[in-house]
Amino acid sequence: MIEVEQLSKTYGSYQAVTDLSFEVESGEILGFLGPNGAGKTTTMRILTGYLPATTGTARVAGFDVHDNAMAVRKSIGYLPETPPLYPEMSVEGYLNFVAQLKGVAAGDRPKRIDSALKRCSLEDRRKSLITTLSKGYRQRVGIAQAIVHDPPVIVLDEPTVGLDPRQIIEVRELIKSLAGQHTIILSTHILPEVSMTCDRVTIINKGKLVTTNSPDSLMDELSGGISYVMEVAGQFDQAKEALQAVKGFQSVSETHKPGLPEGHLNLTIVTEGEADPGRELSAALIQQGLGLFEMKRTRASMEDVFLKLTMQDAGKESGQDASEPESSAEDAVTGVAGAEVAAPENAGAEVTDPLAEKADAASPTEGADATTNAEATPSDDSAPSPISEGAE
Amino acid sequence: MNIAVGNWFAIYKRELQSYFKSPLAYIIAGVFWLMAGIFFLVSMGSILDQVAFLDSQQQQFGGPAQPVDVPYLLLQGFLGVLASLMLVIMPMLSMGLYAEERKRGTLELLATSPITNWAVALGKLLAAVTFFLGMLLPIMVYEAVIFASASPAMPISVFFISHLGLILLAAAVLSLGMFISSLTNSTILAAILTFGLALMLWVVEAATANASGPIGQVLGHLSLLRHFNTLTQGIVDTGSLAMLATYIFLGIFLTAQAVETFRFQRS
Numbered sequence: 001m002i003e004v005e006q007l008s009k010t011y012g013s014y015q016a017v018t019d020l021s022f023e024v025e026s027g028e029i030l031g032f033l034g035p036n037g038a039g040k041t042t043t044m045r046i047l048t049g050y051l052p053a054t055t056g057t058a059r060v061a062g063f064d065v066h067d068n069a070m071a072v073r074k075s076i077g078y079l080p081e082t083p084p085l086y087p088e089m090s091v092e093g094y095l096n097f098v099a100q101l102k103g104v105a106a107g108d109r110p111k112r113i114d115s116a117l118k119r120c121s122l123e124d125r126r127k128s129l130i131t132t133l134s135k136g137y138r139q140r141v142g143i144a145q146a147i148v149h150d151p152p153v154i155v156l157d158e159p160t161v162g163l164d165p166r167q168i169i170e171v172r173e174l175i176k177s178l179a180g181q182h183t184i185i186l187s188t189h190i191l192p193e194v195s196m197t198c199d200r201v202t203i204i205n206k207g208k209l210v211t212t213n214s215p216d217s218l219m220d221e222l223s224g225g226i227s228y229v230m231e232v233a234g235q236f237d238q239a240k241e242a243l244q245a246v247k248g249f250q251s252v253s254e255t256h257k258p259g260l261p262e263g264h265l266n267l268t269i270v271t272e273g274e275a276d277p278g279r280e281l282s283a284a285l286i287q288q289g290l291g292l293f294e295m296k297r298t299r300a301s302m303e304d305v306f307l308k309l310t311m312q313d314a315g316k317e318s319g320q321d322a323s324e325p326e327s328s329a330e331d332a333v334t335g336v337a338g339a340e341v342a343a344p345e346n347a348g349a350e351v352t353d354p355l356a357e358k359a360d361a362a363s364p365t366e367g368a369d370a371t372t373n374a375e376a377t378p379s380d381d382s383a384p385s386p387i388s389e390g391a392e
Numbered sequence: 393m394n395i396a397v398g399n400w401f402a403i404y405k406r407e408l409q410s411y412f413k414s415p416l417a418y419i420i421a422g423v424f425w426l427m428a429g430i431f432f433l434v435s436m437g438s439i440l441d442q443v444a445f446l447d448s449q450q451q452q453f454g455g456p457a458q459p460v461d462v463p464y465l466l467l468q469g470f471l472g473v474l475a476s477l478m479l480v481i482m483p484m485l486s487m488g489l490y491a492e493e494r495k496r497g498t499l500e501l502l503a504t505s506p507i508t509n510w511a512v513a514l515g516k517l518l519a520a521v522t523f524f525l526g527m528l529l530p531i532m533v534y535e536a537v538i539f540a541s542a543s544p545a546m547p548i549s550v551f552f553i554s555h556l557g558l559i560l561l562a563a564a565v566l567s568l569g570m571f572i573s574s575l576t577n578s579t580i581l582a583a584i585l586t587f588g589l590a591l592m593l594w595v596v597e598a599a600t601a602n603a604s605g606p607i608g609q610v611l612g613h614l615s616l617l618r619h620f621n622t623l624t625q626g627i628v629d630t631g632s633l634a635m636l637a638t639y640i641f642l643g644i645f646l647t648a649q650a651v652e653t654f655r656f657q658r659s
Contacts, residue, residue: 048504050655073506084501086406088413100402101505145501 001026001183007056016042017207029179031198032187039207040187048078077151083142087131102149116144136167156186228269233291242288248277399507403515411523431473463542483586486569487579494577509648520566550626557623560636567643574650
C-alpha cells in the first residue's frame with residue numbers, strides 16, 4: 001500500500017532523511033519509531049505530499065507522491081502533530097468542511113460524517129464548538145478529520161501526545177479498530193505504544209533506517225543477556241571487585257536513582273548470554289559484607305531494543321548522567337527500569353516483565369501508583385519517555 | 393484537476409463563515425459604516441454650501457449661471473473618501489487569511505488536501521471580497537436614495553461603474569494583503585505591511601503627478617488611485633480595468649507561489 005524507496009530529504013545543509021526504504025502492507029499498522037528529530041515528521045510529510053523529497057520516490061496506494069500528488073492526497077487521511085482545527089467551527093461543521101475539501105460527494109457527506117463521529121465517540125459533541133473541547137476531544141476530532149473521507153491510508157503523527165492515560169488508551173483502541181480497512185502509519189516516540197498497537201515497527205534514527213520488524217521478533221532478537229538492578233550499601237569499587245569474580249558476569253555500572261539513601265548505590269549488572277547467576281551475585285556481595293537492599297531481574301524491553309539500536313553511534317555524545325560512558329545505553333535502560341521498582345524491602349530476586357508493567361502503568365484503574373513511579377526517565381532529550389506524557 | 397477547482401467553494405464558505413463568527417469583522421464593519429455615514433453627510437453639506445455660495449455670488453454680481461453637477465461632485469468626493477477609508481480597513485480584512493492558518497497549523501491540512509494552492513487563494517479572496525460587498529451594500533442603498541432624488545437624476549451606469557471601481561480597488565488591496573498574509577504567521581505584521589504597501593501604491597500618484605520621464609510614467613501607472621479615479625468618473629477605461637485586474641491576479645499568483653515555497657523551507 002505504501003512503498004518508500006531510497007528517500008532522502010535535505011534542508012539546506014541538514015540531512016533530515018537519508019536513503020530511507022520501507023513498505024507497508026495493506027491493512028497493516030506500522031509504528032514509526034525514533035527519537036525526537038529523527039526524521040519521522042519529515043518522512044510523513046513527504047508521504048502526504050506536504051514536502052517534496054530531495055531524492056528517491058514514495059508511492060501511496062499505487063500513486064507516486066510527486067507525479068500524482070492529487071491522487072495521493074485523495075487517498076490519504078493525515079493527522080499532523082498539531083491537529084489542524086478551526087476553533088470557531090462546530091465539530092460537525094468542521095468535518096463537513098474537511099469532507100468537502102477532500103472531495104466527498106455532497107450526498108455521501110452526512111453518512112461519512114456520522115460514521116467518523118461514531119468511530120471517534122464524538123456523537124455527543126457534534127454541535128460543540130471546537131474551542132470549547134478538551135485536548136483529548138480535539139485529538140479525536142483530528143482523527144475524525146483524517147478518516148472522514150474513508151481513505152485507504154491514514155498517517156498519524158504522534159496521535160497520543162499530550163493526552164492523559166485514559167485518553168491514550170482510548171486513542172490506541174480507536175487506532176487498532178481502524179486497522180484492516182485502513183493502512184495506518186503511526187509515528188511515536190513512546191515505546192509501549194508501538195508494542196501495543198502496531199503490527200510492525202520501523203525504527204529510524206538521525207534520518208536513517210535502523211530496522212523494520214514486528215515488535216515481538218525485535219524483542220526476541222535483542223533480548224540476549226539478562227541484567228540485574230541492585231541497591232547496595234557500600235563502595236562501588238568494593239562491589240565491583242566482588243561481582244567480577246562471579247562466572248557469567250559481564251559489566252557493572254552505577255546509575256542514578258532518585259531518593260536513594262546516603263551511602264547506597266544503584267548498580268546495574270549485565271550478565272552473559274544464557275547465564276543467570278542471581279544466586280552467585282547476591283552471595284558474592286554479601287560475603288564482601290555489603291548490604292543488599294534490593295534486587296531485580298530484567299529482560300530486554302522495547303526501551304532496551306530501541307536504545308540499543310538508536311544509540312549504537314550516538315551513545316558517547318548523548319549527555320547521560322552516567323559515570324561510565326561506555327555503558328551509557330545500558331544506564332539509560334536501567335534508569336527506566338529501576339524507577340519502576342516499588343518494593344524496596346524485597347531483597348529477593350524478583351522477576352518482572354517491564355513491558356507488562358508498563359502496560360499496567362498506562363491504565364489508571366489497575367496501576368495508578370505505578371504511573372507515577374514510571375515517570376522518572378533518563379534526562380536525555382533523545383531518550384524515550386514511556387508514557388511520561390500520559391501521567392497527569 | 394476537476395476536484396481541485398470544485399473544492400474552492402469549501403474554502404470560500406468556511407472563510408466567509410469565519411468572518412461572520414469573528415467579533416473583529418463586526419467591529420470593522422461597524423466602524424466603516426459609521427465613518428462612511430459621517431463623511432457622506434459632511435461631503436453633501438460642503439457641496440451644498442459651495443453651491444449656495446456660487447448662487448449668492450451670481451445674484452450679487454450677475455452674469456451667467458454656473459452649472460454645477462451636484463450629484464456627480466458628491467459621488468466623486470464620497471468615493472474618494474471611501475477609498476481612503478479602505479486603505480485602513482482592507483488590510484484588517486486580509487491580515488488573517490493565511491497568517492491565521494499558519495498559526496493554527498491548518499495550512500498543513502489545506503496543503504495535504506486534494507486542492508491546488510490557486511483554488512485555496514481564489515476561495516479566500518472571493519470570501520474577503522464578498523464580505524466587503526456586504527459592508528458596501530447598505531452604503532450603496534443610501535447613496536442610491538440621494539442620487540435618485542437628484543434632478544436631473546444621475547445616469548445609472550455612472551453609479552455602477554464607479555462602484556465597480558471601488559470594488560475592484562478593494563479586491564486589489566485584499567489580494568495584495570492576502571499575499572503578505574501568506575508570508576507571516578503574525579496577523580498584526582501582515583496588517584501593517586499591507587497598509588504600508590497600499591499606502592505606497594497610493595502616494596505614487598502624488599509623487600509622479602508631475603513626472604515626465606519614462607520612469608515617472610511607468611510608476612504613475614502603478615498607482616492604484618489613478619485607475620480608480622478614471623472609473624469613478626464613469627469612464628470604462630480598459631487600461632484601468634486591466635491594471636486593477638492585474639493587481640488582483642498578481643496577489644493570487646504570489647500567494648500560491650509563497651505557500652508552495654514556504655512549505656518547502658519549513659524544517
